[in-house]
Amino acid sequence: MRRFGADIYVANLIGVAEVREMAPIMTAIVMSGRTGSAYAAQIATMQGTEELDALQVIGIPVDDYLILPRVTALSIMMPLLNLYAAALGIFGGFCVAISMLNLSAAVFVTQMQDAVTIPEVLFGIVKSFAFGAWVAISSCRIGLRAGRSTNDVGHAATTASVHGIVGVIMIDAIFAGCANALGI
Amino acid sequence: MSAAAIKPKIRVRDLTVSYAATLIQRGVSFDVKEGSIFAVMGASGSGKSMILRAMTGLLRPTAGSVCYGDLDYWTSSDTQREQIGRDFGVLFQGGALWSSMSAAENVALPLQMFTKLAVPSIDALVQVKLSLVGLQSGRDDMPSHLSGGMRQRVGLARALALDPQILFLDEPSAGLDPTSARRFDDLIRDIRDGFGATIVMVSHELPSLFDICDDGVFLDAGKRTAIAHGAPRELRDHSSDPAVLAFMTRAIPIAPTPAPPGDAHGPR
Numbered sequence: 204m205r206r207f208g209a210d211i212y213v214a215n216l217i218g219v220a221e222v223r224e225m226a227p228i229m230t231a232i233v234m235s236g237r238t239g240s241a242y243a244a245q246i247a248t249m250q251g252t253e254e255l256d257a258l259q260v261i262g263i264p265v266d267d268y269l270i271l272p273r274v275t276a277l278s279i280m281m282p283l284l285n286l287y288a289a290a291l292g293i294f295g296g297f298c299v300a301i302s303m304l305n306l307s308a309a310v311f312v313t314q315m316q317d318a319v320t321i322p323e324v325l326f327g328i329v330k331s332f333a334f335g336a337w338v339a340i341s342s343c344r345i346g347l348r349a350g351r352s353t354n355d356v357g358h359a360a361t362t363a364s365v366h367g368i369v370g371v372i373m374i375d376a377i378f379a380g381c382a383n384a385l386g387i
Numbered sequence: 388m389s390a391a392a393i394k395p396k397i398r399v400r401d402l403t404v405s406y407a408a409t410l411i412q413r414g415v416s417f418d419v420k421e422g423s424i425f426a427v428m429g430a431s432g433s434g435k436s437m438i439l440r441a442m443t444g445l446l447r448p449t450a451g452s453v454c455y456g457d458l459d460y461w462t463s464s465d466t467q468r469e470q471i472g473r474d475f476g477v478l479f480q481g482g483a484l485w486s487s488m489s490a491a492e493n494v495a496l497p498l499q500m501f502t503k504l505a506v507p508s509i510d511a512l513v514q515v516k517l518s519l520v521g522l523q524s525g526r527d528d529m530p531s532h533l534s535g536g537m538r539q540r541v542g543l544a545r546a547l548a549l550d551p552q553i554l555f556l557d558e559p560s561a562g563l564d565p566t567s568a569r570r571f572d573d574l575i576r577d578i579r580d581g582f583g584a585t586i587v588m589v590s591h592e593l594p595s596l597f598d599i600c601d602d603g604v605f606l607d608a609g610k611r612t613a614i615a616h617g618a619p620r621e622l623r624d625h626s627s628d629p630a631v632l633a634f635m636t637r638a639i640p641i642a643p644t645p646a647p648p649g650d651a652h653g654p655r
Contacts, residue, residue, distance in 0.1 A: 253483035257545075260443050260477045261497050262469055 210304050214314035217296030222319050222327045226289035228375055231334035234281060235367030239342035242273055243363030246346025247356040255347075265347070274339040281335025282328040289327065326387060330378050337374055338367040394456070396421040396553065396585045397442070402451035404437045411437045415451070415613045417604040424579055424586045426596050426603030426619055430634060433608035435589040436480070436557055442587065443477055443555050444468060455553075473501070476546030476584075480558045482538035484530040490541045491517070491526040497548040516544040520574060536567040540574075547578070554578065556588040560595050568592065572599050593637065597623065605631050 246269065249255050258265055293315065300306045342363040349359040381387075395418035403413040411434035419425040427435045440446035442453050444460060452459045455471050463471065484493050494513045498504060504512070517526055520540040530538055539559060546554060559575065560568035576599050579586055590596055596603070596619035605615040605622060607630050615622055615631045623635035 249486075252481070252486070253479045254485050256440075256445050257477070257479060257483045257485070260445060260472065260475060261500070261549075262472050263496070263500055 210306060211310060211314060213296070213300050213304060213306065214311045215318035217293060217300070218315045218319040219323060221289045221292040221296070222323050223330075224327075224375075226292055227285050227327050227331045227334060228371065230281060230284045230288045230331065231338060231371040232368050234277065234284065234335070235338045235342075235371060236364050238277060239338040239367040240360040240364040242277075242339065242342040243346040243349070244356050244360040246343055247349035247359035250347070250349055251351045251353065251356065270340075270343045270347075273343055274336060277339035278332055278335040281338075282331040285327055285331035286324075289324075322387065326378075326382065330375065333374055333378070334371050337370045341366045341370055395419055396423075396455070397587070398452075398454040399438075399442065400452045400454070402438065402441060402453065403449040404434060404441050404446060405449045406437065410449075410611060412606055412611055412613075413450075415604065415606065417613065417616060419585060419587055420602065421585050422579065422583050423601040424575065424588060424599050426600035427587065427589045427606065428591065428596060428603050428619065428622075428634070429606035430591065430608050433606040434611070435591075435606055438606070439555055439557055439587065439589050443475060444472060473549065474552040475555060476549070476551035476553070477555045478539070478542045478546045478557065478559055480561060481535070482530070482542030484533075484538055484541055484545070486530050489527045489529055490522070490533065490537075490544075493530070493541055494544045494548050497545065501549060512548075513544075516547055517541070519547065519578075520544045521570070535562050536564075536571070539563065539571060543574070543578075547582075550582070552584060554584050554586045556586065556590075558590055558592075559588060560590070560592050565594075568595060569598075571595075575599055591634075593619075593635065605634070 246255075249269075255265055255269075258268060297308070297311055300311050301308055345359050345363045345366065349355045397419040399418075400416050402415040404411045404415075415438060417425075427438055429435050437446060441448040442460075448461060453461060455474070458467055458471060460468060460471055484490070485496070488496065491510075491513050494516050495509050498509045498512055502509075513526070517523075517540075520543045522537060522540045522544065525533060525537060530541070533541065543556075543559075546556075556575065560571050563571060572595050575586060575588070578584055588595075588600065600619050602618055603616070603622070604613045605628075606612070607614040609630070615626055615628055617626075619635065622631055626632055626635070
């Protein structure tokens with residue numbers, strides 16, 4: 204940016220990139236590796252120890268009791284984590300900009316306010332919500348379909364992580380296509 | 388009313404169960420009388436647990452029927468099935484306790500889900516159920532901190548939570564030391580005598596089978612069907628089937644002696 208005399212736009216770049224892309228995607232990838240695989244492993248373990256059978260035979264719906272709370276929790280938490288990640292990312296960019304690019308704090312904040320609008324933030328939040336729902340649903344589904352051996356638990360955890368990340372990238376591409384078509 | 392006129396509590400007819408494409412058991416039929424302790428016997432891998440799963444609604448049989456009263460479980464509507472299932476209590480092998488809940492919470496969950504009792508009443512009931520199975524301490528312990536015997540007892544307390552008419556026990560004394568196994572057998576008999584519950588028990592523990600079971604069916608792994616019906620003691624004393632006798636007397640089936648090297652005529 205310095206080469207083109209556009210140092211000042213670093214703030215815009217950081218703001219838009221963090222809020223729209225980096226924060227939602229990075230959060231979703233981390234959550235897929237951590238929480239998605241944990242969901243799959245937990246449910247697969249319950250399969251192996253007959254805990255799911257115990258729920259089923261008593262008449263407690265597994266979907267309502269095990270799956271829905273997990274999907275709801277991750278769908279709600281992912282946008283919040285996205286905001287947290289975006290805030291941290293912007294703060295990191297702010298530190299670099301004022302220490303290495305000689306931008307003043309006031310200029311950075313002004314540029315940031317111009318670049319990061321409410322629709323941009325909402326776009327990131329909606330995307331995060333979709334990522335959260337996808338990671339939770341796919342992980343739980345993989346856990347429910349796992350076999351009953353210990354080996355299956357590890358396999359379910361790995362598969363959930365991979366499916367989660369691949370799904371997140373595909374959903375992001377769909378969002379990018381939609382945003383481009385709608386001019387958002 | 389004559390004994391023959393009394394309707395059995397459970398009627399299993401021509402039950403065939405498979406796992407994936409593998410046939411496990413075919414054409415299994417038996418009746419379970421009300422208030423009896425019925426044993427599903429057989430060697431490891433004979434499909435005892437699969438029959439139990441088909442009886443409790445966890446595995447759809449390939450063919451045959453499982454009737455509770457006049458209702459065939461597998462052809463009933465979802466509502467009827469739910470109604471039938473409300474009369475079940477199932478103790479799984481190893482207890483199958485929900486690992487994220489304490490012993491007391493495991494017993495309380497069915498009460499929370501299916502009764503409108505207030506929290507103090509549920510707590511009191513949980514205490515009653517845990518005392519009933521002889522668990523005086525450890526109610527707040529997590530399943531991972533309980534011994535095998537204690538887990539089985541909590542599992543039984545959970546199975547009894549909703550006062551079921553029929554109890555299904557999958558290998559209830561497997562993995563327990565002889566004294567604990569004996570105590571558990573006494574507990575099962577007490578539950579039958581005290582509550583009039585009908586108990587279906589899958590086991591290959593001979594002392595338990597001889598001690599507490601009134602009736603049973605013997606499943607053969609090789610023929611993949613039921614080959615004998617009757618009380619375990621009767622089968623031990625009167626059965627003429629070599630497979631049943633070998634199982635009941637812990638005899639090792641005699642295999643033909645291999646021919647010594649160079650002897651073309653084989654054993655004499």
